[in-house]
Amino acid sequence: MPDPNGFLRYERRLPARRPVAVRITDWREVYPPAGEELIREQATRCMDCGIPFCHDGCPLGNRIPDWNDLVRTGSWDAAVESLHATNNFPEFTGRLCPAPCEAACVLGLGGQQPVTIKQVEVEIADAAVARGGLTPRPVPASTGRSVAVVGSGPAGLAAAQQLARAGHAVTVYERDDAIGGLLRYGIPDFKLEKQHIDRRLAQLAAEGVQFRTGVNVGVDVTAEELRARHDAVLLACGALQGRDTPETPGRPLRGVHQAMTHLVAANRVVAAAGDGRPAPAVLPDGTPIDAAGKHVVIIGGGDTAADCLGVAHRQGAAGVHQLDLYPEPPHGRDAERDPWPTWPWVLRNYPAHEEGGERVFAVAVQEFVDDGTGQVRGVRIAEVTVERRDGRRIVTALPGSERELPADLVLLAIGFEGTEEQPLLAQFGVTRNARGAVDARPDWQTDADGVFVAGDMHRGASLIVWAIAEGRAAAAAIHSYLGGVGDLPAPVDPARQPLAAR
Numbered sequence: 287m288p289d290p291n292g293f294l295r296y297e298r299r300l301p302a303r304r305p306v307a308v309r310i311t312d313w314r315e316v317y318p319p320a321g322e323e324l325i326r327e328q329a330t331r332c333m334d335c336g337i338p339f340c341h342d343g344c345p346l347g348n349r350i351p352d353w354n355d356l357v358r359t360g361s362w363d364a365a366v367e368s369l370h371a372t373n374n375f376p377e378f379t380g381r382l383c384p385a386p387c388e389a390a391c392v393l394g395l396g397g398q399q400p401v402t403i404k405q406v407e408v409e410i411a412d413a414a415v416a417r418g419g420l421t422p423r424p425v426p427a428s429t430g431r432s433v434a435v436v437g438s439g440p441a442g443l444a445a446a447q448q449l450a451r452a453g454h455a456v457t458v459y460e461r462d463d464a465i466g467g468l469l470r471y472g473i474p475d476f477k478l479e480k481q482h483i484d485r486r487l488a489q490l491a492a493e494g495v496q497f498r499t500g501v502n503v504g505v506d507v508t509a510e511e512l513r514a515r516h517d518a519v520l521l522a523c524g525a526l527q528g529r530d531t532p533e534t535p536g537r538p539l540r541g542v543h544q545a546m547t548h549l550v551a552a553n554r555v556v557a558a559a560g561d562g563r564p565a566p567a568v569l570p571d572g573t574p575i576d577a578a579g580k581h582v583v584i585i586g587g588g589d590t591a592a593d594c595l596g597v598a599h600r601q602g603a604a605g606v607h608q609l610d611l612y613p614e615p616p617h618g619r620d621a622e623r624d625p626w627p628t629w630p631w632v633l634r635n636y637p638a639h640e641e642g643g644e645r646v647f648a649v650a651v652q653e654f655v656d657d658g659t660g661q662v663r664g665v666r667i668a669e670v671t672v673e674r675r676d677g678r679r680i681v682t683a684l685p686g687s688e689r690e691l692p693a694d695l696v697l698l699a700i701g702f703e704g705t706e707e708q709p710l711l712a713q714f715g716v717t718r719n720a721r722g723a724v725d726a727r728p729d730w731q732t733d734a735d736g737v738f739v740a741g742d743m744h745r746g747a748s749l750i751v752w753a754i755a756e757g758r759a760a761a762a763a764i765h766s767y768l769g770g771v772g773d774l775p776a777p778v779d780p781a782r783q784p785l786a787a788r
């Protein structure tokens with residue numbers, strides 16, 4: 287029985303982040319472990335509210351009050367079991383999820399700070415490792431059916447684990463040189479150190495999952511070949527088509543890149559250094575993969591932009607501006623616009639923001655300015671207003687508000703336009719919809735029989751928690767398609783959306 291008064295005795299507290307001056311000299315994670323005393327205290331704030339809206343906030347339906355109480359009482363093994371019942375990879379979500387569950391915590395109704403759900407989650411996940419590792423659960427008998435999973439991000443990996451545990455032979459195909467999708471080279475080490483991925487992969491391998499890296503499906507192996515080898519295919523290729531701004535004057539200048547071009551290359555340098563391997567120091571266009579001594583301008587306000595900011599500081603940038611088209615959001619929930627328990631539009635401060643740089647809101651780039659040699663020298667911006675008319679976004683510049691920011695390196699982090707157009711799509715006979723995503727029928731199949739889709743490729747650029755939830759649900763549908771015995775858990779259906787007021 288949870289403590290109904292814990293939240294009255296304890297305030298919300300998180301472990302202190304590592305000092306900025308120290309952490310920007312390395313690539314280690316920003317948060318140290320919380321310590322048992324703190325985390326048990328914080329779990330005690332979960333008050334047995336009766337109708338836990340956090341369940342609905344979490345796409346995985348994590349049994350949050352159950353494991354909070356198990357942590358409160360120090361029942362760590364049971365907490366590990368309870369958490370893994372709904373989430374294959376809590377070490378990823380516990381570190382990286384924006385925690386819509388916390389926005390839906392019932393404590394928020396009474397004006398209290400929510401329970402530190404995400405922190406409790408990561409501590410349970412790390413306790414699993416500390417208490418003997420991530421024990422593999424291989425199945426004794428095979429079903430004799432086989433599944434190809436294309437793409438090794440959290441959606442593909444969650445599906446692979448679920449299917450292997452149901453007795454199917456699973457092969458994950460990944461075109462990159464390492465498994466993990468965006469977790470591997472998209473998300474920097476200061477948010478997720480890569481040993482967490484490697485530990486999980488060892489568990490999946492011990493459960494029978496086969497991994498094939500360096501295989502670009504549609505190029506190195508055709509869809510026809512894959513379908514001949516396997517009884518079902520899951521496409522989990524992500525939504526990696528970066529949005530660009532080709533109409534902005536000066537876009538072709540050297541030093542103006544897609545954020546992911548710089549970010550992935552920078553993360554590869556860190557990975558190579560960790561393994562003692564050499565890594566390229568320049569991009570294909572000859573630009574150094576380094577912000578050292580440079581004035582950096584990051585365009586965009588989301589996760590990718592914040593990750594570029596943290597990378598730029600660790601590389602020793604001379605200064606960083608982060609530009610956002612929209613005005614500065616409110617610092618607290620606007621209950622009229624986003625009533626509890628929905629996800630509120632508020633200013634999100636990532637740890638990277640306390641490391642330096644200047645955020646500039648309600649501005650748009652008018653021109654990337656040439657230094658006379660074809661290299662960017664600055665960014666000319668104007669203050670703007672943004673309105674929606676007939677579903678279209680209208681951006682209006684304020685006359686006389688233009689100014690120039692110095693810029694040797696410009697990173698475009700302005701979102702993604704869905705899954706990439708690539709040979710695999712036509713070969714499997716699936717098409718991108720108007721959002722650049724691939725539609726799924728209610729049973730997660732695409733227009734091609736026996737070909738399923740999950741994660742960002744289906745949903746559009748989203749979150750790890752949604753990718754895992756969709757991977758689990760698609761695995762359940764594949765299991766059923768293959769005539770598997772019993773049902774696997776399916777936390778979401780293809781139409782499921784985040785909690786919304788309207």
Ligand SMILES: Cc1cc2nc3c(=O)[nH]c(=O)nc-3n(C[C@H](O)[C@H](O)[C@H](O)COP(=O)(O)OP(=O)(O)OC[C@H]3O[C@@H](n4cnc5c(N)ncnc54)[C@H](O)[C@@H]3O)c2cc1C
Nearest residue numbers: 437439440441461467468503523524741742748749750753
């Ligand atoms: C910079 C950045 C930071 C982010 N930070 C966060 C965060 O802090 N928290 C959060 O919740 N979410 C974050 N996200 C979003 C999150 O990473 C994604 O929602 C999630 O990774 C999607 O998982 P997925 O499995 O659908 O696809 P992905 O992780 O994108 O994996 C898709 C994989 O498919 C492979 N692939 C594609 N085509 C083929 C092919 N033809 N053959 C073989 N392999 C192929 C790709 O190489 C890739 O490895 C971030 C995203 C970015 C870009």
Ligand code: SF4
Nearest residue numbers: 344379383385387404
């Ligand atoms: S996965 Fe995300 S939403 Fe779900 S409990 Fe963890 S932090 Fe909350």
